[in-house]
Amino acid sequence: MTPVDASPHCLVRSEVPFGQEPLTFETLWPVNDGGILQQPTQAVAGRDIAQCPGTLPAEPSCHEPPWTGLAPDDFFIASGSRRLVEGSITADPRAGPGGARGSPRATPTPAVVEQSVDFAALEFAAGDRRRVGEFLEDAATRCANAAPAVIGGRFAMVGRVPSHYRAGSAQIVVVTDPRGAVWLVVDGTSTVARSDRDRIVTAAADRLLPD
Template identity: 35%
Template sequence: MPLDAVFPGAETSATSDPKETVPGPDAADRTRCPGQLPSGPHCDGLVPWTDLLPDAFVPASGARRLVGGYLLTMPKQAGNQAPPESSAGTKVVTFTLVDLAAGDPGGLVDYLDVAFRACARATPSTVAGVGALVGTVRSEYGAGSAEVVLLRRGTHLVWAALDGSGWEPGEQQRALAVLVARLL
């Protein structure tokens, strides 16, 4: 994800190198690599509310690939070494791309639909021309709430959280448009 496309002109910023998780050689053999998504979402956890680490999530969901990362920007504050989560004006985009296996054998689409509606009170919407579920969760960066979005196009799913208190009008829509253009 290009930081400049999401946060043009950012003074102080950081990105993560996207972390990719793919199924191991035994992932298709359920006797050697068991796992499944929980029967219901764990709404007290983080998106996607499974409480599974990526290495367990990939075989449980039947995903072919999972890629996650983040982009962060905060106002330039001379001499201030405050952590981003306590800095006013911080903006953060966390994202996860999932490539689904044909037929969605792990039932991930249905699981995420239930989880987003239950845990984020998400409702159907359109984001950058793509059908989406959009809801809110508690902010991790002092903003009160963060917007969470689930997007799907074909065998690609993307969920993202837009958090922080420094968003100007239109910036979240631009960030989501970049996600759609780059990840779907």
């Protein structure tokens, strides 16, 4: 007799299909169509999501964004979201066409100039009933010393997290609205200029936040 799986199907994880990536090199660096794109992954609510309990912590855990201290699946369930997309994209902003797709991020050398964007985007199921946006903004303030800003006409929280490339820090930007939330780590072999950061965040938020 075949055993019956009685555990609830809370969520389904998969790669975003090739060609449906929410961000591309051209999106973030208009003069560049090459670099390293790690195929984004997605989590979508499973058929039994209503049976899967989960709550956000009362206090942030300042280890790494999104600062919940929860396992990824537990965070998705606690957020009450319909979909979560995560990915990373890296390019030399000076370069022209070319580059590799799907390769691990290489350790930069002094001759290399790289900028990278690690991104995550939540699409809420029915408004932000779990107050995820409020949690993220508070956590960014407390864990990344974030301050409010307006980028591309959107309210944002801008803070600092450790850089992948150097001894300094990278910039983290959290953008929320009633439909979803986005957080992006904008990093590079040197500090990314404010104008470049704002252009990248504006382009990313336009594509990552639900219509």
